[in-house]
Amino acid sequence: MPGYLGNRLDGVVHHLAVMTSDCKIVEIKKLDKVYFVPDTIEQAITEKFTQCKNCIKN
Ligand SMILES: [Zn+2]
Numbered sequence: 001m002p003g004y005l006g007n008r009l010d011g012v013v014h015h016l017a018v019m020t021s022d023c024k025i026v027e028i029k030k031l032d033k034v035y036f037v038p039d040t041i042e043q044a045i046t047e048k049f050t051q052c053k054n055c056i057k058n
Pocket of ligand 1: 013014015019020022023052053054055056
């Protein structure tokens, strides 16, 4: 199971293990889902995604 999921529509990346209902993961359409290789937050940031305020703490 992947650790991180990006939303292509709003450019936000979520941490699936600690996601909350505020993340609205279920509303992300299949075509808008982005997975990362490698599956790390660093890779998501490299691909210009913004960290979700609900599930990713700095
Ligand atoms: Zn989130």
